[in-house]
Amino acid sequence: MARDLDQETRNKALVLEAFDALFNRRDFEAAEKYWSPTYIQHSTGIAPGRVGLFALVRGLTRRYESALAVAEGDYVMVHGRFSGGGRPTKVVVDILRIEGGRLAEHWDVVQDEATQAESKSGLPMFGKVFPK
Numbered sequence: 001m002a003r004d005l006d007q008e009t010r011n012k013a014l015v016l017e018a019f020d021a022l023f024n025r026r027d028f029e030a031a032e033k034y035w036s037p038t039y040i041q042h043s044t045g046i047a048p049g050r051v052g053l054f055a056l057v058r059g060l061t062r063r064y065e066s067a068l069a070v071a072e073g074d075y076v077m078v079h080g081r082f083s084g085g086g087r088p089t090k091v092v093v094d095i096l097r098i099e100g101g102r103l104a105e106h107w108d109v110v111q112d113e114a115t116q117a118e119s120k121s122g123l124p125m126f127g128k129v130f131p132k
Contacts, residue, residue, distance in 0.1 A: 008071035011098045015076045016069060018103055019094075022057055023064035023082070036102040043108050053106075061085040067126055074098045081113065081126045089113040091125045 018034035021027045031054065039050040046052050061084055068079040076096045083089040091113045097105035116122075116130040124130045 003073070008073070008076075011074070011076050012069040012071045014098065014101065015078055015094075015096055015103065016066060019064055019066065019078070019080070022054075023060075023062070026057065028054055028058075034103055036099065036104045039103060040105040042106060043110075045110075062087070079126070083113075083131070089131050 014034065018031065021034060022031040032050070035050045035053070037050060039053070041048055041052055046056050062082040063084050064080055064082055066078050066080040070077045074097055076098065078092075078094045078096075080092050080094065081089060082092060089112070090110050093109045095107040096103050099105075111125075113125050113131055116124075119125075119130070
């Protein structure tokens with residue numbers, strides 16, 4: 001089966017715009033257009049559905065930035081970082097399934113970002129420099 005590279009490019013753009021709208025701009029009206037009303041949330045720390053995700057974000061003061069987005073078919077994986085808010089910075093890989101032009105399902109892998117002193121490799125987990 002041939003891959004639809006144009007659709008994969010659109011899916012990546014959709015995810016990045018949706019994340020910016022929700023996590024950075026806190027534009028919940030726009031976010032409702034990006035997340036499906038039947039959104040499925042697999043994260044252990046987030047209540048079910050779009051309602052659970054939006055409720056979590058309403059209580060956050062964190063900022064999201066992405067470093068890499070990869071798409072295959074209806075799936076997009078984004079390597080990102082949530083920082084600020086007085087908590088440890090989190091490095092995340094989000095995996096999203098797109099259906100009907102909306103984010104329909106989500107899984108993630110989350111870990112605290114290591115400082116330079118904590119890193120045995122001597123390399124940052126996100127970007128080219130260690131967090132301050």
